Amino acid sequence: MIQAIAFYLFATVVIASAAMTISSRNPVHSVLWLILAFFNAAGLMVLVGAEFIAMLLVIVYVGAVAVLFLFVVMMLDIDLAEMRRGVVRYLPLGLALAAALLAEIIIGLGAYGAGGIELARRTAPTVAGIPNIQAIGGLLYTRYLFIFEAAGLVLLVAMIGAIVLTHRQRGGVRAQNVSRQNARRPQDATRNTNPPIGQGVRL
Numbered sequence: 001m002i003q004a005i006a007f008y009l010f011a012t013v014v015i016a017s018a019a020m021t022i023s024s025r026n027p028v029h030s031v032l033w034l035i036l037a038f039f040n041a042a043g044l045m046v047l048v049g050a051e052f053i054a055m056l057l058v059i060v061y062v063g064a065v066a067v068l069f070l071f072v073v074m075m076l077d078i079d080l081a082e083m084r085r086g087v088v089r090y091l092p093l094g095l096a097l098a099a100a101l102l103a104e105i106i107i108g109l110g111a112y113g114a115g116g117i118e119l120a121r122r123t124a125p126t127v128a129g130i131p132n133i134q135a136i137g138g139l140l141y142t143r144y145l146f147i148f149e150a151a152g153l154v155l156l157v158a159m160i161g162a163i164v165l166t167h168r169q170r171g172g173v174r175a176q177n178v179s180r181q182n183a184r185r186p187q188d189a190t191r192n193t194n195p196p197i198g199q200g201v202r203l
């Protein structure tokens with residue numbers, strides 16, 4: 001009974017917060033509703049035994065992605081009147097996408113309730129006595145080791161590509177000469193003087 005109450009509570013809040021995310025007029029409020037949806041989705045993942053996915057939702061999506069969205073929305077000067085003006089032009093495309101997504105949801109629900117899938121396969125079953133995170137780690141570093149390393153390599157290449165694309169050569173800027181700085185001696189940088197009284201130091 002407690003599990004059922006928790007499931008319906010989390011599911012209701014997820015659906016309500018998702019509806020508020022897309023219907024809120026203020027972009028900052030939409031991001032805050034999205035954070036609430038992520039938290040409750042993490043609660044649903046805990047209920048089905050996927051603690052690792054729940055931790056990823058909280059750490060990655062709430063702690064990084066949603067906060068990044070919030071900062072970007074707060075820093076941008078969004079003209080809401082201009083955004084609403086272009087809605088009518090893209091309304092047919094939006095309705096077509098909504099119809100396609102609705103059809104996919106109906107097909108998915110039909111396949112889910114058609115039977116032939118055991119209940120244990122719909123959740124995240126693990127061997128008795130082994131936590132979910134330990135089971136995922138064992139799979140990642142044994143069976144899917146090369147795929148895991150390839151994914152890390154792709155992310156590394158993407159990071160280097162982003163740095164290369166954003167790096168620009170600017171003119172009129174003095175370049176840093178590291179070898180010249182390391183070869184500089186203290187006596188070359190300072191000079192002891194004893195100026196007469198009433199006279200300044202000549203530079």
